[in-house]
Amino acid sequence: MFISKKVTEHTRNTSQVEIVSYLSNLKKRSGEELIDLSIGNPDLPPCDEALEILRESISIKGIHGYGNLEGLPELKHQISEYYRTRYHVDIRPDEIVIVRGIRTMIFSLTSLFTGPGDIVLIPNVAYPSYFLATEFSGASQYLVPMNEDQGFIPDLDLVPEEILAQAKMLFLNYPNNPTGAVIKKAQLEKIVKIAKQYSILIVYDNAYNEIVFDDETPLSFMEIEGAKDVGIELFSLSKLTSLAGWRISFCTAGKEIISTIYEYLSLTETAPFNGFQFAAAKAIEMVSKHNLGHTIAMRYKDRYDSLSKVLEKIGLSYYPSKGSFYVWIRSPKGTGRDFADFLVEEAKLLVVPGEYYGPGGLEYVRISLTMPDNLFDVFLKRLESMQFSWDQAQITENH
Amino acid sequence: MFISKKVTEHTRNTSQVEIVSYLSNLKKRSGEELIDLSIGNPDLPPCDEALEILRESISIKGIHGYGNLEGLPELKHQISEYYRTRYHVDIRPDEIVIVRGIRTMIFSLTSLFTGPGDIVLIPNVAYPSYFLATEFSGASQYLVPMNEDQGFIPDLDLVPEEILAQAKMLFLNYPNNPTGAVIKKAQLEKIVKIAKQYSILIVYDNAYNEIVFDDETPLSFMEIEGAKDVGIELFSLSKLTSLAGWRISFCTAGKEIISTIYEYLSLTETAPFNGFQFAAAKAIEMVSKHNLGHTIAMRYKDRYDSLSKVLEKIGLSYYPSKGSFYVWIRSPKGTGRDFADFLVEEAKLLVVPGEYYGPGGLEYVRISLTMPDNLFDVFLKRLESMQFSWDQAQITENH
Numbered sequence: 079m080f081i082s083k084k085v086t087e088h089t090r091n092t093s094q095v096e097i098v099s100y101l102s103n104l105k106k107r108s109g110e111e112l113i114d115l116s117i118g119n120p121d122l123p124p125c126d127e128a129l130e131i132l133r134e135s136i137s138i139k140g141i142h143g144y145g146n147l148e149g150l151p152e153l154k155h156q157i158s159e160y161y162r163t164r165y166h167v168d169i170r171p172d173e174i175v176i177v178r179g180i181r182t183m184i185f186s187l188t189s190l191f192t193g194p195g196d197i198v199l200i201p202n203v204a205y206p207s208y209f210l211a212t213e214f215s216g217a218s219q220y221l222v223p224m225n226e227d228q229g230f231i232p233d234l235d236l237v238p239e240e241i242l243a244q245a246k247m248l249f250l251n252y253p254n255n256p257t258g259a260v261i262k263k264a265q266l267e268k269i270v271k272i273a274k275q276y277s278i279l280i281v282y283d284n285a286y287n288e289i290v291f292d293d294e295t296p297l298s299f300m301e302i303e304g305a306k307d308v309g310i311e312l313f314s315l316s317k318l319t320s321l322a323g324w325r326i327s328f329c330t331a332g333k334e335i336i337s338t339i340y341e342y343l344s345l346t347e348t349a350p351f352n353g354f355q356f357a358a359a360k361a362i363e364m365v366s367k368h369n370l371g372h373t374i375a376m377r378y379k380d381r382y383d384s385l386s387k388v389l390e391k392i393g394l395s396y397y398p399s400k401g402s403f404y405v406w407i408r409s410p411k412g413t414g415r416d417f418a419d420f421l422v423e424e425a426k427l428l429v430v431p432g433e434y435y436g437p438g439g440l441e442y443v444r445i446s447l448t449m450p451d452n453l454f455d456v457f458l459k460r461l462e463s464m465q466f467s468w469d470q471a472q473i474t475e476n477h
Numbered sequence: 478m479f480i481s482k483k484v485t486e487h488t489r490n491t492s493q494v495e496i497v498s499y500l501s502n503l504k505k506r507s508g509e510e511l512i513d514l515s516i517g518n519p520d521l522p523p524c525d526e527a528l529e530i531l532r533e534s535i536s537i538k539g540i541h542g543y544g545n546l547e548g549l550p551e552l553k554h555q556i557s558e559y560y561r562t563r564y565h566v567d568i569r570p571d572e573i574v575i576v577r578g579i580r581t582m583i584f585s586l587t588s589l590f591t592g593p594g595d596i597v598l599i600p601n602v603a604y605p606s607y608f609l610a611t612e613f614s615g616a617s618q619y620l621v622p623m624n625e626d627q628g629f630i631p632d633l634d635l636v637p638e639e640i641l642a643q644a645k646m647l648f649l650n651y652p653n654n655p656t657g658a659v660i661k662k663a664q665l666e667k668i669v670k671i672a673k674q675y676s677i678l679i680v681y682d683n684a685y686n687e688i689v690f691d692d693e694t695p696l697s698f699m700e701i702e703g704a705k706d707v708g709i710e711l712f713s714l715s716k717l718t719s720l721a722g723w724r725i726s727f728c729t730a731g732k733e734i735i736s737t738i739y740e741y742l743s744l745t746e747t748a749p750f751n752g753f754q755f756a757a758a759k760a761i762e763m764v765s766k767h768n769l770g771h772t773i774a775m776r777y778k779d780r781y782d783s784l785s786k787v788l789e790k791i792g793l794s795y796y797p798s799k800g801s802f803y804v805w806i807r808s809p810k811g812t813g814r815d816f817a818d819f820l821v822e823e824a825k826l827l828v829v830p831g832e833y834y835g836p837g838g839l840e841y842v843r844i845s846l847t848m849p850d851n852l853f854d855v856f857l858k859r860l861e862s863m864q865f866s867w868d869q870a871q872i873t874e875n876h
Contacts, residue, residue: 080676083591143518210745323752
């Protein structure tokens with residue numbers, strides 16, 4: 079009787095929606111022995127100091143009323159401090175807005191700054207919400223070429239002039255989901271220059287910020303000359319502090335952009351719980367003080383190392399992750415979805431077919447490194463033992 | 478450099494946005510002695526039992542990860558129980574979706590079910606977000622006539638046939654913000670019948686549900702025959718349990734409508750914190766068990782009685798509130814905004830000009846009854862002492 083204008087047959091058939099049902103069906107079909115490598119829910123415990131602040135906050139008079147949408151000064155102060163100590167960048171309180179999670183913000187920003195007739199530039203493999211937010215805003219998407227050889231950095235030189243002229247927004251995300259790629263400062267500087275030239279707003283999704291491996295250095299978009307004028311950095315506590323459920327994230331940008339975002343949010347949104355804001359201030363303080371980002375990065379690096387050894391051993395081709403907690407593996411035969419089907423059938427391992435992240439991911443699958451230690455070991459053993467059945471695998475080309 | 482597609486000059490000039498800046502400017506201009514009667518933030522303390530559950534939840538392993546978007550079974554169970562004990566209505570878990578606050582849902586639902594070419598029916602005075610959500614979705618608004626004599630119930634008989642045929646959604650809200658009106662079951666039945674005839678989705682905003690005075694009985698939209706097929710009830714914990722900051726609300730509707738809403742939210746939203754969901758289950762249980770809604774209603778009724786005595790004494794004309802925590806007062810001279818200006822200047826009392834709620838409110842102001850007890854007494858004294866200056870008031874007609 080009531081037809082949704084958004085959740086239509088069309089939306090349901092986009093890869094970003096279709097694969098969600100695909101995964102959910104696989105989960106339902108499989109028994110308890112299934113190991114779910116499809117989600118990126120951090121499994122490390124959050125820091126006690128932040129939880130203590132949260133616990134104390136519960137008794138504060140009035141704390142359970144509406145939250146502070148402008149952001150508690152203490153939280154903004156700690157965000158400034160974090161930027162200062164970690165990236166040597168000066169971010170003032172009026173260059174910060176506290177938001178309820180990066181995903182919701184992707185939809186809000188796309189709807190706020192783009193609409194029918196506009197083009198949104200999305201890297202050829204990217205976090206699925208960029209595609210869907212563009213769909214919902216009414217703008218058109220243009221896939222920016224990127225490939226494994228060039229370390230999964232979108233190449234704006236390959237985008238036609240007339241597309242750049244019509245483009246209103248570009249999504250970037252490093253450390254990257256799903257590829258595990260990172261971006262170098264010089265590469266980012268080049269993109270910022272082009273964006274400035276064509277007045278393209280960069281939405282820089284820094285959800286996995288400090289989770290970088292080896293000799294990589296965590297990079298903030300705000301370190302780039304002129305970044306504040308041309309883009310927005312999205313930052314989340316979910317990955318860095320394992321507080322995903324609190325939905326405390328923040329945007330940083332130049333004062334003018336932040337003030338437009340704040341104006342929109344003040345009309346449509348409500349603020350995160352003040353107790354979370356107090357505790358998040360402490361969590362960020364601890365991240366800055368004890369370099370917790372590095373500790374977490376090392377943890378995922380260890381897991382990545384163990385996994386890559388097994389991948390080498392069984393002869394699977396993969397992109398060497400430089401950060402985030404994902405590994406991007408090429409299907410040995412057929413599409414990524416064929417391979418995902420095979421892994422569920424043969425080893426009860428659930429991974430995400432790469433097409434979920436755009437057409438460039440058709441031949442890949444993504445594996446997430448976030449899971450309890452004991453399960454991770456079982457996963458590695460199961461994967462390793464597949465070597466034989468592997469060679470015999472009957473993966474059809476067009477499953 | 479970056480032009481928002483939503484926060485435009487046009488949006489800024491709608492009453493719903495313009496008055497927000499007006500109030501904010503008045504607040505900035507006024508000193509500490511200002512009493513703010515413009516906001517409806519419940520000032521009663523939340524129940525200890527719920528806070529205790531929240532406190533305990535902080536130590537649960539994994540609780541700080543992503544929340545459960547489907548809604549914790551315990552919470553859905555308590556919502557069912559609440560409907561059963563309070564309204565004698567059977568609501569199953571698949572007829573409930575847990576959401577992050579009513580306001581956000583107003584925007585989501587309007588965007589989900591309406592778009593350019595559609596008409597949204599909005600009562601002539603109504604909660605401002607209905608207007609803005611319609612604006613943002615691209616649909617057109619049609620103001621349904623309602624007036625004080627008929628108890629502020631929108632009269633669909635006065636809406637032309639061709640408008641009804643094009644209408645996709647109708648907003649209703651009782652107990653009403655800003656008028657304090659309530660709706661009778663028979664009146665609602667009549668509206669449901671018409672909505673069904675024309676396939677108009679009713680969004681029934683029940684934010685103030687149990688806050689009704691005298692011999693009024695709390696009413697759920699779901700009590701109406703056929704309601705599940707034609708509408709959505711929005712319910713919030715903010716007012717009933719004074720837990721506004723948690724952003725725990727819920728929608729109830731028929732299974733098919735709920736499943737469409739859930740599908741959309743699963744693409745765009747993230748779930749409320751699981752600790753809040755556990756604690757909210759307890760809060761709702763306490764509301765059901767101890768009839769807390771009635772206790773809260775009596776508290777605001779007392780305040781309303783005190784205020785109405787003063788209003789009678791100083792000779793101000795007002796609509797006798799039947800529920801919610803607002804009083805809708807007619808400006809004695811000039812527009813509601815003239816009167817609001819006067820109250821700030823002369824008595825440092827901040828009220829909302831009625832045009833914020835639509836053109837039907839032009840000659841009114843809204844006063845909120847939510848404030849600490851000591852402030853409420855000061856407010857009453859200040860208002861009462863205005864009687865003299867009142868007669869001399871120089872309120873210009875076209876301020």
